[in-house]
Amino acid sequence: MEVPKGVEHLGSGGHYWHLWKALYGLKQASRQWKKKLHDVLSNLGLVRSFADDCLYIKKEKGKIVLLVLVYVDDMAVSGPNGHYIVSFKELLGNDFEITDLGELKFMLGILITQDRHNRLIYLNQSAYISQILTQFRLQDATPVSTPLLMKHNLSTTQSPQSEAEKQVYKNYAGDIHYLSLVGSLLFATQTRPDIQFAVNLVAQFGGNPGIAHLEAAKRILRYLKGTIDLNLVLGRRMKGGFDLVGWTDSN
Amino acid sequence: MNTIPKGKKAVGSQIVFKEKLDKHGQRIKFKARIVTKGFSQVPGEDFTETFSSVAKFTTLCVFLALSAHLDFEIHQVDVVAAYLQGDLDK
Numbered sequence: 001m002e003v004p005k006g007v008e009h010l011g012s013g014g015h016y017w018h019l020w021k022a023l024y025g026l027k028q029a030s031r032q033w034k035k036k037l038h039d040v041l042s043n044l045g046l047v048r049s050f051a052d053d054c055l056y057i058k059k060e061k062g063k064i065v066l067l068v069l070v071y072v073d074d075m076a077v078s079g080p081n082g083h084y085i086v087s088f089k090e091l092l093g094n095d096f097e098i099t100d101l102g103e104l105k106f107m108l109g110i111l112i113t114q115d116r117h118n119r120l121i122y123l124n125q126s127a128y129i130s131q132i133l134t135q136f137r138l139q140d141a142t143p144v145s146t147p148l149l150m151k152h153n154l155s156t157t158q159s160p161q162s163e164a165e166k167q168v169y170k171n172y173a174g175d176i177h178y179l180s181l182v183g184s185l186l187f188a189t190q191t192r193p194d195i196q197f198a199v200n201l202v203a204q205f206g207g208n209p210g211i212a213h214l215e216a217a218k219r220i221l222r223y224l225k226g227t228i229d230l231n232l233v234l235g236r237r238m239k240g241g242f243d244l245v246g247w248t249d250s251n
Numbered sequence: 252m253n254t255i256p257k258g259k260k261a262v263g264s265q266i267v268f269k270e271k272l273d274k275h276g277q278r279i280k281f282k283a284r285i286v287t288k289g290f291s292q293v294p295g296e297d298f299t300e301t302f303s304s305v306a307k308f309t310t311l312c313v314f315l316a317l318s319a320h321l322d323f324e325i326h327q328v329d330v331v332a333a334y335l336q337g338d339l340d341k
Contacts, residue, residue, distance in 0.1 A: 037330075054306035055314065067323070069314045071306050073330040076314065078323040085326050092328065101327040107311065114325060121319040190308050234312060235319030 030072070040095045041068065044088065076104050110191060113231075120235035123191040126228045132184045133225055136176060136218070143226025144219060147198040154201060158212040169210055178209040181217050188224065191232040195220055 038048065041056050046068060049055035058066035065084050069076040079085050089100055104112050111124040133139045160166040185199045198220050205213040269282040306314075318325050 049310075052307055052310040055310050064321070067314060067318065069306050069311060075328045075330070076311075076325060077328060078314070078318040078325040080321060080323055082324045085324060089326070089328055097331040099329040099331060101329055104325040104327045107327070108308075112315065112325075114319065116322060119319050119322055121315045123315070234316040 033072075037070065040092070044091055071108065074107065076107060078104075108190075115235075118235070120233055122231040122233055124229070124231045125188055125191045129188060129224050129228050132188070133221060135184070136181055136221060138218060138221050138225065141218075141222045141225060144222045145226060147195045147220045147223040148201065148216065149219070152212060152216055154205065154213060154216055156205065156208070158210040159205060159208040160210055165210075169214075172211050173209075173214055176214070178214055178217065179206050181214075181221075182206055185217065185220055192224070192230065193232070194227075194230070195223065198223075 034053075042048075044058070046056035046058045046066065049057055054070040056066075056068040056070070057064060058068075064079070065081065066077065066079045066088055068088075077085050077088055079088075089098065092098055104114070106112065109125065109128050111122075111127065113122040113124070114120075115122065130139070133141075160169050182199065182203045185195065186203065189196045189199055198216075202213055202217040202220065209217075270278050271280045271282055273279045315325075317323075
């Protein structure tokens with residue numbers, strides 16, 4: 001590596017630094033980190049999940065005692081016994097400098113609330129939704145009660161067909177980028193299955209959006225504004241346990 | 252510190268300065284970090300694979316649902332300067 005400006009007295013004039021450890025900016029930094037963490041977690045008796053490299057599981061006598069979910073440098077640790085979690089954090093602290101954030105509150109910008117009495121977990125993205133409302137200047141818009149209107153009947157016939165029509169759309173949209181709006185909505189679908197269909201529909205016109213499509217996408221945001229406090233609830237129902245229920249309308 | 256082996260190129264570097272502000276916009280500390288200009292690295296030559304440990308959202312959901320169902324305690328830990336921990340092979 002070249003010697004950075006300002007520290008030439010530590011070596012310059014045809015001299016370079018030999019890197020022993022990864023640095024920010026190196027292409028291999030993220031992979032080297034993943035390897036290192038894998039070694040450390042394996043030494044602590046955790047086994048990498050078959051389904052996802054970022055999930056580690058520790059079992060004792062056939063029972064799960066520790067689950068670790070890795071998100072680059074962020075980890076969520078769970079287990080039936082607080083004692084295991086505490087000792088895991090201590091052991092991890094021997095290898096890395098860590099910040100103990102206590103009980104899980106935020107991950108990937110999602111607010112996580114645990115209701116242990118009812119064995120439920122609530123996921124909420126209201127902070128993110130407020131942020132995109134402001135970003136697309138809809139913070140003062142009137143909320144609506146549905147994400148999509150039947151009568152809009154979106155199709156490519158509403159897309160601009162000529163250069164002149166494209167210009168009309170551009171003037172109308174101003175500095176709002178359709179794809180960026182759709183992308184923001186797509187991120188919100190993580191905890192909002194109720195807008196998944198609508199977002200999927202508006203995303204189909206990303207290549208050549210028209211005014212009708214932009215209005216439909218903005219409508220989804222206005223719908224989110226009115227329903228900002230909705231949570232995605234994970235866990236078991238009080239009665240009936242962990243059933244998966246499916247419906248179909250075919251005869 | 253080293254002289255460079257023949258036929259190899261040194262990757263550029265830079266010091267990045269950052270002001271850390273508190274919630275009132277007051278400066279609380281200065282940060283400096285040496286970074287490399289990784290964009291000049293060539294795949295296959297300077298490194299072979301890139302990968303980032305990013306969990307799938309579905310995995311997060313399963314993790315949380317399972318934890319809720321089994322009444323697990325959930326904690327969060329953050330590793331400081333994670334990318335500085337990795338060892339280089341070459």
